[in-house]
Amino acid sequence: MSDMRYLPRAALSGLIDAIRDAGYRVIGPREETGQGGLVYREIDGVEDLPQGLHDRQEPGSYRLEKTGSPRYFAWANTASAIKPFVYAPREKLWRVVHKEGRIHFEPVERDAAKTAILGVRACDLAALELQDAHFLRGKFVDPYYKARREKLLLVAVNCSHAAATCFCASTGDGPEVSTGYDILLDELEDGYLLRVGSTRGAMIVADLPLQAATQGHLEAALAQSEACRAQQRVLPGEKDLARLGEQLESARWTKVAERCLSCGNCTAVCPTCFCHRELEVPALDGKSSEHWRDADSCFSEDHSYIVGEVVRHGTRERYRQWMTHKLFNWVPQYGRIGCTGCGRCTTWCPVGIDFVAEANIVLGLAEAPEPELPHVDGSEAAQ
Amino acid sequence: MKTDNAYLPWEAEIVDTIQETPDIFTWKLRFTDREVARNYSFKHGQFNMLYLYGVGEVAISVMSNDGECIYHTIRAVGRITKAMMKLPIGAHIGVRGPFGSAWPLDEARGKDVVFVTAGLGCAPVTSSIKYVVANRAAYGRLVIMQSVRHRNEGLWEPQYDEWRTLPDTQVLLTASRDKTRWPHWSLGRVSVLLDEAQYDKQNCVVMMCGPDAMMADTARTLVELGVPAESLFVSLERNMQCAVGHCGHCQLGGKFVCKDGPIFVWPQVAELMRVKGY
Numbered sequence: 163m164s165d166m167r168y169l170p171r172a173a174l175s176g177l178i179d180a181i182r183d184a185g186y187r188v189i190g191p192r193e194e195t196g197q198g199g200l201v202y203r204e205i206d207g208v209e210d211l212p213q214g215l216h217d218r219q220e221p222g223s224y225r226l227e228k229t230g231s232p233r234y235f236a237w238a239n240t241a242s243a244i245k246p247f248v249y250a251p252r253e254k255l256w257r258v259v260h261k262e263g264r265i266h267f268e269p270v271e272r273d274a275a276k277t278a279i280l281g282v283r284a285c286d287l288a289a290l291e292l293q294d295a296h297f298l299r300g301k302f303v304d305p306y307y308k309a310r311r312e313k314l315l316l317v318a319v320n321c322s323h324a325a326a327t328c329f330c331a332s333t334g335d336g337p338e339v340s341t342g343y344d345i346l347l348d349e350l351e352d353g354y355l356l357r358v359g360s361t362r363g364a365m366i367v368a369d370l371p372l373q374a375a376t377q378g379h380l381e382a383a384l385a386q387s388e389a390c391r392a393q394q395r396v397l398p399g400e401k402d403l404a405r406l407g408e409q410l411e412s413a414r415w416t417k418v419a420e421r422c423l424s425c426g427n428c429t430a431v432c433p434t435c436f437c438h439r440e441l442e443v444p445a446l447d448g449k450s451s452e453h454w455r456d457a458d459s460c461f462s463e464d465h466s467y468i469v470g471e472v473v474r475h476g477t478r479e480r481y482r483q484w485m486t487h488k489l490f491n492w493v494p495q496y497g498r499i500g501c502t503g504c505g506r507c508t509t510w511c512p513v514g515i516d517f518v519a520e521a522n523i524v525l526g527l528a529e530a531p532e533p534e535l536p537h538v539d540g541s542e543a544a545q
Numbered sequence: 546m547k548t549d550n551a552y553l554p555w556e557a558e559i560v561d562t563i564q565e566t567p568d569i570f571t572w573k574l575r576f577t578d579r580e581v582a583r584n585y586s587f588k589h590g591q592f593n594m595l596y597l598y599g600v601g602e603v604a605i606s607v608m609s610n611d612g613e614c615i616y617h618t619i620r621a622v623g624r625i626t627k628a629m630m631k632l633p634i635g636a637h638i639g640v641r642g643p644f645g646s647a648w649p650l651d652e653a654r655g656k657d658v659v660f661v662t663a664g665l666g667c668a669p670v671t672s673s674i675k676y677v678v679a680n681r682a683a684y685g686r687l688v689i690m691q692s693v694r695h696r697n698e699g700l701w702e703p704q705y706d707e708w709r710t711l712p713d714t715q716v717l718l719t720a721s722r723d724k725t726r727w728p729h730w731s732l733g734r735v736s737v738l739l740d741e742a743q744y745d746k747q748n749c750v751v752m753m754c755g756p757d758a759m760m761a762d763t764a765r766t767l768v769e770l771g772v773p774a775e776s777l778f779v780s781l782e783r784n785m786q787c788a789v790g791h792c793g794h795c796q797l798g799g800k801f802v803c804k805d806g807p808i809f810v811w812p813q814v815a816e817l818m819r820v821k822g823y
Contacts, residue, residue, distance in 0.1 A: 255552045258598065258639070264577075265556055265598050265637045301804060302551045302789035407798075410820045437793035440786045444599035451599040453552075455792070465794055467784050469622045479822035487796065494799035 166375040170353040171232065173371050175208045177317075177345075178280070180366050186278035186315055189247060191240050199224055199241040202279060211281075212237060219325035219505065222514030235281055235349045238325035239504055243286045243433035244279050248310045249293055251457040255306070255440070259450045272305060278315035282343070284336035285328075285504035287318055289433030291342055295496045296436050315362060318343040322386045327505030329395040329518050335502040337390035348383035355383045395505065395518040397489075402525050403499060406490035410482065414524045419478035421513050426459030428507035428517070429484065434492075434500045437465065460484050489521060551789045554596045554639030555581045560614055562634055565700050570630050571608065571618045574640065582613060588647030589673040590780060590808045593617065594788050596639030597625050597632075604785040604803070606669035607643055615640075618668040618700070644788040646808040648673045649778060653750035657685040659742065661763050663692040663735055663755030667700055669780050670754050678708060685749070687714040688742045692735035692759070694722045717741055735759060739766060746771045754780040761818045764811050777811035798823065 169177065181188055190205040193212050200212055211234040218225045224241065257268045297307035318339040321328075330336030339346050344363035348355035355375055358364045397403075429435045439458040444451040458465060461480045466473035474480050492500030507517045522528035561573040576582040587593075592606045595617065603625045608616040621630040632638070650673060658677050660670050677684050689708060693699045699718065709716040709729070717738040719731040731737050735755075751767060753760045760779045768774050783795035783802040790804035798817040800806060817823060 256554075260598055263635070263637065265639065267554055267556065267639065269550060269553055297791060300790055302791070304789075304791055305550050305552075407816075410823065436791065438787075438791070439794070440602065440792065442599060442601045448599070453601075455787075458793070460793070465784070468782055473783070474822050476822070483796075483823070486798075491796070491799035495801075 165357055166380065167356045167367075167372040168353055168375040168379055169347070169356045169367075169370060169372055174234070174354065176370050177367070178205070178207055180370060181278045181280075181315065181317070184276075184315075184362075184366055186276045188278050188280060189244075190280040191235070191237070193226065194241070198226055200226065200237055200239075201241050202244055202247065202281075205280070208234065211235075216323075217325060219327045219509045220514070221327065221508045221516045222511055224509050232352075233322070233349055235319045235347075236322055238321060238323060238328055239283050239285065239506065241506075241510070242431060243289060243504065243506070244282055245286075245289065245293065245433050247277055247279060248290065248314060249297065249307050249436065250310070253306050253455050255453045255455055257450060257452050260448070270306075272309040274309040274313045276313045276315070277310070278317060280317045280319075282316050282318040282339075283321060283504070284318070284339040285330045285502040286433050287316065287339055287342045288330075288333075288335035288502040289504070290316075292434045292492075292496060292498075292500060292502070293436065315366075316343050317345045317347065317363075319347045319349060320383070320387055321390045322349055324390045324393045325505060325509070326394050327508045328390075328393050328503060329397050329505060330503030331391045331393050332395070332397040332399070333499065333501055333503040338387045348379075348386065350379060350382050350386075353379075355379050395508075395516075397501065397503065397518050398521055398525050398527055400499075402527060403489050403521070404493075405525060406486055406521075409524050410486070412524050414520070414530065415478045415482045417530065418481050418515060418520055419476065421515055422461075422477050422481050423513060424461045424477045424480055425512060426461040427510045427512060428515075429459040429461060430457065431506035431510045432488075433502065433504055433506070434488075435459070460487070485517070485521065485524070551641065552787065554594070554602075554641040556637055557615075557640045559632055559634055559636050559638065562632075565618065566698060568621045568630070569618065569700060570621070571616060572629075573614050573616055574638070575614045576640070577637070585610065585615065585643075587615075587643035589650055589676055590648040590669060591643035591645045592669075592785075592788075592807065593640050593642030594644070594785075595619075595629070596641075597629055598638070600625055600628060602639070602786070603629075604644075604788060606780075606807075607672070608668065609672050609675070618671070620668075642788070644803055646806055648752050648780075648808055649750055649810075650676055653677075654683050655685065657688070657744040657749040659688045659690070659744050659749055659751040661690045661735060661751060661753040661755075661760075663759045664694075664698075667691050667754070670752055671701070673752060674708070678711065681711065685713070686744050687711065688717070688744050689715070690717045690719075690735055690738040690742060692719045692721060692738070692755070694720065696720045696723055696727055696730060715742060735763060736766060739763070739770070747773070749776055751777045752780075753778065757781070757818060761815075764815065768811075774811045774815065779809055779811060779814065780807045781809060781814065782807070 191200045192210045194201045214231045217237040259266045297304040321337045343359040346357040437458045438455040441454045488500045556577040557574040563571040587607045594602045596602045605617045621627045785803045786792045790801040795802035
């Protein structure tokens with residue numbers, strides 16, 4: 163317990179200053195003006211943090227409420243993950259110049275800025291670990307991802323409540339952060355329990371007015387985490403998910419496809435999705451061209467295009483690809499499922515498809531709910 | 546393959562273009578940087594990403610490498626390949642590679658070797674056939690089965706005629722949509738050739754390349770005929786954009802076809818290829 167310190171709330175701005183003094187731009191959760199959601203954006207100080215804001219999430223719904231609490235981190239998670247700060251949704255890979263019949267390839271300078279992210283959740287840290295496995299630990303290292311990853315400082319904050327869409331307890335990735343952070347905070351009523359996870363983190367907090375953490379602080383933090391563990395949604399366990407490969411012809415895929423719009427929102431907000439397409443952007447004067455990559459989705463029509471045919475030709479095939487990749491095929495690829503329980507796919511699905519419920523139904527662990535038919539009576543019709 | 550950035554192509558010059566059929570051409574390419582040419586080596590079955598200036602990249606299997614130049618046989622079917630066919634000799638393109646897994650030519654030594662191809666599927670295996678022919682004594686019987694829609698789509702027929710005369714070698718050709726049965730040609734799909742082929746089912750390696758359905762049907766038939774599934778190899782085609790297992794488009798179940806494949810031993814993909822649209 164000796165590594166646990168206490169940071170009064172008034173000193174949080176000091177932490178942000180210390181991070182900035184170490185040369186980092188600071189990214190934190192902030193309310194997206196006029197959009198009603200929290201996103202990670204650059205912040206100037208504590209005044210940009212969502213003090214007293216609480217999120218209410220349901221399938222297809224995300225609402226912020228004012229609570230009057232002095233807390234800055236009393237929300238479950240943000241609309242987008244921290245993924246865009248490491249694996250960029252758009253990225254120039256190289257440039258090519260056409261001159262006198264020759265073509266000259268020029269690599270892109272990779273000078274990533276030192277970036278600190280404040281308020282990282284356990285689900286997103288676990289997802290970062292999965293993206294590291296994909297982009298850094300395979301046969302080929304992705305130099306663009308690597309450049310940003312190496313410049314990243316992570317200040318995690320344990321969740322104080324779970325949203326209705328959260329299920330990190332069942333994937334084993336939360337609610338507490340256990341690894342992968344530089345600094346870890348538990349937000350309490352009047353301050354923060356603080357732990358350091360790296361030398362870099364230790365150097366940043368060295369000059370802060372840290373106090374000794376009391377037994378009361380520890381108990382309060384533990385109680386908070388314990389409360390977060392009670393989550394409404396539970397993903398099937400490893401053994402059950404291992405049966406997903408036997409369900410490829412399940413009738414349920416057709417049922418999901420009747421509701422799924424194939425819009426790709428789920429893949430856009432997913433903290434582990436890595437698919438991207440390569441794009442060519444030629445200059446108008448014809449003298450040069452740029453080669454980019456753009457985030458792609460397995461729900462897009464041309465994702466599985468090969469000459470003359472599309473392998474996954476319908477929504478049924480695409481939803482099946484999305485779920486079986488995430489919960490089944492990720493295991494041979496990276497040794498575990500590709501889901502960390504953040505619940506964003508369910509929250510941001512415009513028709514409210516519940517990823518966890520669908521997994522349970524496909525595996526025969528839950529009954530499919532009776533479809534709710536719209537009431538057609540006088541009062542409804544009058545609207 | 547360069548290790549610091551596998552996305553960045555090298556420049557190469559089109560030294561020669563051989564128009565094989567109205568829509569199939571072979572490029573002889575030379576890397577502008579001689580150092581790249583010296584360090585380049587490929588295994589039969591691997592592919593390169595070929596880049597057309599201002600348009601994009603396409604995955605094409607490597608035909609051969611004579612130490613100075615590399616060769617690619619390409620069918621002009623898509624946006625990029627159609628434009629590539631129009632490039633003049635002396636033009637420059639981008640090349641990166643090689644990527645992917647290779648045919649088991651070492652493991653096949655001492656065994657009968659069977660090639661089954663359909664359509665342009667013959668291109669990715671032709672380099673392997675040539676390798677076996679060049680090292681004829683190291684292998685047992687050589688059986689080549691090739692199916693096309695029409696005889697005039699068949700590539701390199703004179704070469705097939707030449708291979709036919711080799712000892713312990715069978716060349717079986719079939720046209721699935723022709724009405725006329727030419728000498729040495731059968732009518733129908735590749736399955737009509739399987740009965741004629743003579744090889745040791747217990748001691749062979751079968752290498753297949755062509756449409757998914759052709760390979761899957763052939764593999765299942767051969768297993769029924771008594772060829773061990775572990776002796777069957779297929780080369781798969783999927784959407785490949787990055788070629789390094791990052792972009793996700795080529796996934797087939799838990800496999801990244803670009804880096805785990807494109808050559809797979811049949812049991813690796815047999816179940817996956819049973820599922821339509823997976």
